[in-house]
Amino acid sequence: MIQVLRLENSFISRSNNLDLTEESQKYHSSSGGRGILVSLYEFVSLYWPNIRTVIICADEDKLFMTDCLNIISGSFPTIKSLVIKDAGNITGLHLWISKKHPKLSKLELINTHDSRLSFVQLFDTSDESSEVKKSRGTMGLEHLVAEKVSLTDAVFEKLALNGRIRSLVINESNFESNFKNPSEVKDETPLTPSLYVPRSVPNRLISLKFCQIVPVDLEYRFPMNSLMLPKIEEFVLECDIFPHDGHFFDYFFKEKHLNLKKIILPTINDSLALDISENCPNLTLLTVVANGGHCYENLDFSNSGLNSLFSNLPFLTNIEISTKCFTSRKPFSVNDGLFNYYNNSEWKLSSLTKISILDAYFSPQSISTLISLSPSLRILKVSLKNNKIQLPSPPSDEFTTSATNPLSLLALCCSTNSSFERLANISPYSSSFEKLVVYYRNIKSKYAQRLENIPNLHLRRISFC
Known part of the structure; x- marks a missing residue:
């Protein structure tokens, strides 16, 4: 068949x-x-x-x-799904498809695009007469993948008024500036008040993904929030170069997102972490990928931000923050102070199965504490503390692990001789882990020989910027 x-x-x-x-x-x-x-x-x-x-x-x-x-x-x-690859720019394609295939529920355009004016036609379900809708070709799309779209406020307005689209993926596109000049940023509202009025057809968007996005203007504010997307469960923004701070999300994360469960972002700081922790109470996955093209002065993430996430997200199962740049020059400071100055008895870590923050520098004792506070933890990736740039060591560096909470993977980044010395506090407990991975830039022969005697330990060389 x-x-x-x-x-x-x-x-x-x-x-x-x-x-x-x-x-x-x-x-x-x-x-x-x-x-x-x-x-x-x-x-x-x-x-x-x-x-x-x-x-x-x-x-x-x-x-x-x-x-x-x-x-x-x-x-x-009457086909339900249409995929078009490598057709290039075809003017009028979106409108033509909507007229010819009114029962289409999934459309995927790969290396195929059309003008932005007809792009909004794909999901425009604003209140119109049936005759007007028929002539314009409005159809019942639920899943849409598109590329090379100019993302204007008008596009987001149509998306907010849509009552059909359930998942939207936008690739290789750009956000058009939504302010006249930087001086008007604080006084201007990004979208019209009509969007906040209850509609007869509620927005059904569950998944919204922006992939391979063109670098965003510094003054841009993402012009949507939970009132426009009340059912959103997944929000993804991937951008190789993101010279922006958390103000990009000033509107999106300032209201409650009760259904939001998965967030993938290109940046993080303490203020943004606080907004997410307070307004996304049912979040299960948070991933931040800020790669080597990032403006690191905006990565102002510290113990305060991580404490907010640990304290307010009881359903969080996976947290991963990666900057792909292990250097003390950026204002990313997560260390033993997280355990020394914050009340970890208020942390809600019972659901966490994966913690991956290689820019977090912890002592063996802090690693042990984190494991003991996370009964479901299976994967932990952090860095061993560097004495030269971190807080003083706690009184004891003893490392312990519970047999009732075996890790499938413990990954540690060692960037100095002192961190390799600290590894000696953990290596006797290597049998408690199914796999122990050590990331390094350079390693002296005496440490390499010592680590060779640990059967389940794997050395992985990585580049440091």
């Missing part, structure tokens, strides 16, 4: 190859020229009632793309 139709246009010595695949069943045409379309016409002349997904790989061939769409719209008007 064929459910997926795949049309692929590959140029090899000016020949066209047709690959219509469902598991092991394939159809090929290499007659060149228009042979692929002849085969397609022969295929669709038969009765295929179960086809629900069509995948078109256009290879930048506009004529091939146009013919395929025309044939599919006539033969498979």
Whole structure:
């Protein structure tokens, strides 16, 4: 029973190859020229009632793309999922699809894009007459993947008014500035008040992802909040270069997100951590990936921020903060002060299974305390304390671990001789871990020889900036 139709246009010595695949069943045409379309016409002349997904790989061939769409719209008007790859820029594509496939629920555009004016047409369900909706081609999309979109406030306004889209992924796009000049940032409201008025059709968006986003203007504020996205469960923003501070999220995290469970961000600081901990009470996963292209002066994250996260998120199972740059030059300071100056009896760590913060410098005693406070912990990744830049050591550096809480992985970063010396306090307990990984930049032979005697220890060299 064929459910997926795949049309692929590959140029090899000016020949066209047709690959219509469902598991092991394939159809090929290499007659060149228009042979692929002849085969397609022969295929669709038969009765295929179960086809629900069509995948078109256009290879930048506009004529091939146009013919395929025309044939599919006539033969498979009720398909549920459409994927278009490598079609380039096709003006009017979004509006055409919405008119021809009103029952489409999932649309994925890869290296395929259209003008921003018709992009909002894909999810515009504002209050209009049925005649107007029919003429404009509004359809029932629930899942949308798109690229190269100019993300204006108008786009977000239409998204907030939408009552159909459940998941939206935007790739390789840019946020257009939503303020006239920096002096007006404090006085200007990003969106119109009408968005806050209850609507007959509530927003259904559950997952919102921005991937490979173009660097964002320093004065930009993400113009959405929980009133516009009351059902949001997953928010992802991935940006290789994010020269921004936490004010980017001034609107988004200032209101309660009761359903938000998964957050992936390119930055973190104490203020942002506090907002997340207070307004996302049901959060289960927090990942921060601030890579080497980041402006590290905005990574003002300290014990205060981590204490906020530990104290207010009882359902958190996974926290990972990675800067890919182990250096004391950035204002990232998580260390033993977290245990010395904050009341860890108020921490809510019972659900945590993974803690990965390699920029956190802890002594063996602090690591032991963290493990004992996290009964479900299976993976812990931190750095062993560097005496030269961290707080003084606590009175005792003894390391203990409970047999009732065995870790599957303990990963430690050692950047100085003193941290390798401290590793000696932990190595006798290596049998308590299924795997002990030590990250290092340089290591003296005496330490390397000593570590070779630990059977489940693995050395991993990493670069330090």
